Amino acid sequence: MSGNSFGKLFTVTTFGESHGLALGCIVDGCPPGLALTEEDIQADLDRRKPGQSRFTTQRREADQVKILSGVFEGKTTGTPIGLLIENTDQRSKDYSNIKDQFRPAHADYSYMQKYGVRDYRGGGRSSARETAMRVAAGAIAKKYLKEFFGVEVRGYLSQLGPIAIESVDWDEIANNPFFCPDASKVPAMEEYMKALGKEGNSIGAKITVVASDVAPGLGEPVFDRLDADIAHALMSINAVKGVEIGAGFDCVAQKGTEHRDEILPEGFASNNAGGVLGGISTGQDIVAHIALKPTSSLRIPGRSLDVHGNEVEVVTTGRHDPCVGIRATPIAEAMLALVLMDHTLRQRGQNGGVQHSIPVIPKGH
Amino acid sequence: MSGNSFGKLFTVTTFGESHGLALGCIVDGCPPGLALTEEDIQADLDRRKPGQSRFTTQRREADQVKILSGVFEGKTTGTPIGLLIENTDQRSKDYSNIKDQFRPAHADYSYMQKYGVRDYRGGGRSSARETAMRVAAGAIAKKYLKEFFGVEVRGYLSQLGPIAIESVDWDEIANNPFFCPDASKVPAMEEYMKALGKEGNSIGAKITVVASDVAPGLGEPVFDRLDADIAHALMSINAVKGVEIGAGFDCVAQKGTEHRDEILPEGFASNNAGGVLGGISTGQDIVAHIALKPTSSLRIPGRSLDVHGNEVEVVTTGRHDPCVGIRATPIAEAMLALVLMDHTLRQRGQNGGVQHSIPVIPKGH
Amino acid sequence: MSGNSFGKLFTVTTFGESHGLALGCIVDGCPPGLALTEEDIQADLDRRKPGQSRFTTQRREADQVKILSGVFEGKTTGTPIGLLIENTDQRSKDYSNIKDQFRPAHADYSYMQKYGVRDYRGGGRSSARETAMRVAAGAIAKKYLKEFFGVEVRGYLSQLGPIAIESVDWDEIANNPFFCPDASKVPAMEEYMKALGKEGNSIGAKITVVASDVAPGLGEPVFDRLDADIAHALMSINAVKGVEIGAGFDCVAQKGTEHRDEILPEGFASNNAGGVLGGISTGQDIVAHIALKPTSSLRIPGRSLDVHGNEVEVVTTGRHDPCVGIRATPIAEAMLALVLMDHTLRQRGQNGGVQHSIPVIPKGH
């Protein structure tokens, strides 16, 4: 209810500020029997970790996760899994000069209006650092989905500022620091980021996430539609300003004959639906796209006010990502995995054990 | 939990199938003291009602709402408000021929996979008819927001297929059957819809909703961000495939200096944020855009399968909207109002009565 | 969140005032495939209905339930079930004289402090009439539990004022107007109630509810224990002031050797636990007892204040139950059934489909 929990049957609750003692979360509702080690979680955390290339923030956090509960003799027990990451590389002095400023496009002003107080060090709770625990929890969901239901959740950078990818090679994504699936675009991205760095500016990005081999029938009608919950999950990631399912905004100019995914004996003829019809999965790939705004922490001065209403010039000199989208792929994957894990458990609960024998349509495109 | 409820402190739960006896909902959490009559709700229902122009479905439902509880001597009492609309113009025979078909881009197949059974008459629960109760509940939220908090929630059609509006005149919206705020585009829209009707095809649309004079400080950080809840609410509307807040997908190609809304003594210099920073309202206009897919009920035959796996040619001859986007404006307004009403109450609960004196920034652009 | 919903996967939300147009509820989360007619629900409503003997209120409500949605061709579809009961025998003038009074032991004062306003006719929302919808929803849960899981939920009056039962004959319960399972006590109860009627007074009662053949393993540890949710459910019934599971308050004076239910090859040797250990069902009978206070609507004058703070003498002359406990058995059964239905679905969701082969202990005592 206070906004720090996600999911109904597979529930993640997080805590922690950017420059506090630690970040942590509780994963409540993971079924028993999943083999789980800290390494399983660490792998995804390392994909998100800052300081891995010159194109991301130079803050160097070990981001070493500890499992505090819920796992016994190497397997989950069904009881809540407590996860903890201690903060090690806070440089709080970096932030003292902006303590009273409302940095443009940051949460400073809105937090102050909500709470009347805020931990200004590194953005406190509004820092992207909070997403580490989403990735940790998502890693558990991804592993469960993969091992028990055969579902794979993957993502990639589909556009960096003006540079859009033209093809998707899943094997390429891990070969470059951008999560870019199109090797031909990587040099242009590198050039672009270097120029941006010199300029002291930042840039937006677009990320695509895909879940394959999802069972048909997941999602609730009306309000808790699968696509609505995905939209909720993805829009809750810092800096996200737009979410599309399948054809997304392209469908505004599509005609019905163009948009509708016809069904052939060999499967669906297209996937404009993005794997969801009437809020419920069809078994096709779940496909979602998100738009991430450019980082607002810039060396280029910006005009603003301080907490007393005085005009100030804001210059941010801390360590920041020039493109938050670059590290966002594992976060988006994690959120999609959390939604799918939750709805898979919900569907098992909701149907009360009823069996039916509706033939399954091959996923086709 | 089963997907038919929305909101945490201001909670709406709906029921009803397209061709059942009635649609209804319970609005739980409306504070006491709001003057409320059936006419207050009916006004918005009439804006959504089918059969009002040649461009919408010719099904003619009276959509007459009854208040069954929660109002005493003309005012809400704080107890749950039961609302009921009886269905009057069902022609169930229209649908018998498609009883066993999986109509492309409809929820037929996904519902069958979820439930093993469905009320096929008029789409049953997956019918857009379900949105009538959203509009009814939203009308209560809109009235409360307006009278107690001075918030106004309004919307318009911003694009119909290839025709995008170029200006917004709030007074124009009620003058045409499209909710179009740009009078100069109305003739083109009429022509477009006529041609589409002859063709037997359908078209997508884009809707924009705006909430003005929202208090700063609404929304929870992390998962229940105001924008995340708005995305959830709007994506839960039938046919919606994309949601944007503020600059939305435009921010992918924006630089930080371009996107950040600077703050001047006279107010925010721009509103790329769409009124939300860090998931919390800033007091600027909340602005959201949604993409609606073209109706999938077409006279033009489409290929599909039936429940037995046989190939079928699907032709839909019932009464349907050629552009579901046309009637969607009141629905989108209703959903935005529900989110704002809920977060307004949550904020009052969460802050525990704490007062602070952070100066309010004028909303500017 | 606003208190009118119960259950997480099997969720019941009710509305309606004693003297409003109608009472209703939405049952959200009933799995598809349950054969369901209005008669199935009516049977339990008739057991609760007032005016059936001289020992209950003479208000005569038909309490005829209508199913408005969620059932198609005689079976549930998985979509929300809307239920409606129209009020027919309101005599609102009975209540005008107490409009401004705070009747002792009624909710008049606490409602006014909460809401600042109340529908004073017949107690409005705080009327025991609200429990009709609990019984209606509970009838669906009872039927599902019985047909799909073999669980039987039954109850009886275990004490009426000073008269405690000494034996339980399940077949006797329907033979008397008290739900008394001990035929030898019925004459004394009749005498007692007649004397009480002459006196113009009321009396408390104790009800016992039992669920048999419940699967072991239901309930969540820590906060949502099965017994905690049962306590919540039963204490939420009007007039209930105490809840016991199994040995209940007797365990205060029990030693460990006396209380612990030893386990023998032929089953549990006793059932002090009431079928729940560590918050989770053991497969033994779930046994709960509740204490119901005497009705507060009395002909015998009581001292109180009015809304202006003036002293008043309160005399209640409407039609009231001299012992609310008498009609409470079906209500308690309904609430127990709702808890068990919810936890059965939750358990199916939570375990994610994991199978295990722990041997089942016979239920024994």
Add this chain to the structure above:
Amino acid sequence: MSGNSFGKLFTVTTFGESHGLALGCIVDGCPPGLALTEEDIQADLDRRKPGQSRFTTQRREADQVKILSGVFEGKTTGTPIGLLIENTDQRSKDYSNIKDQFRPAHADYSYMQKYGVRDYRGGGRSSARETAMRVAAGAIAKKYLKEFFGVEVRGYLSQLGPIAIESVDWDEIANNPFFCPDASKVPAMEEYMKALGKEGNSIGAKITVVASDVAPGLGEPVFDRLDADIAHALMSINAVKGVEIGAGFDCVAQKGTEHRDEILPEGFASNNAGGVLGGISTGQDIVAHIALKPTSSLRIPGRSLDVHGNEVEVVTTGRHDPCVGIRATPIAEAMLALVLMDHTLRQRGQNGGVQHSIPVIPKGH
């Protein structure tokens, strides 16, 4: 949803096994502005801590709590408060012999049926050790209630086996190891416990908790009544088998004239209601009683089965409380405080800012 969270606006989620690395919890929804240190929480933890007298378990846990987030410059910020207690005195070898046994009256069997697996060391998640985090979270609620709303939550042991207290002296409670408010009974309790220790047996107890100066108007009608939520909260404590509000089971034999709390200009004439009418607080003291069963870990052998279905003789030789009730007073206080804190915030949310001027009745008795 998975049972490890409590509260809707003030939400506590706990994790941790008896013999795992640590126990922890997240308190989500604490409003900003509360001065809070680890010492504030430690004080209540020390009251609950084992090993403080010869009458409780000799396990010696430091139970030193750390605040990991949500507090900045000595005050809460409104963001989630992460709390952690590391386990230090686990002797896991004590438990290896009972690894495969279903100890009578323990959660061994029900956990195995639910999860198919369990952390058997020290009871794992079902250990009373889990209550440490309830006390920690409750300490925050108690402090907030006291400082912002003037509410005091206190408790005492009202019966130890056959020894019932006869008077309540709040100042006496801290002077003896039993939380006994009646000094005259302490010697008898000491004698009783010594004899019990020699016998190797255990005993039940009764605890009373009282909240004073609670605002009238807290609680939701129908399902989330204040008393129903209190029953849920208290019944969720390990070993509790019964909950009473006010007169509790005594009301079974009370007449209406006896039970109803008349209202005089100087206040309520009695408090049979225990401070709640119609599920909503009246401003009188909230009074609740709970029954705790005797500990089931005994040196005296008990008959049972093991996981393979074989007969076993169970003897428990670890360190255990002979009367779990003795240390339960701070836990019961914590749970009552959590309910009141939650409903106080809910009421502020629900009423939407509406003011009314109903005169407040003095609390009287």
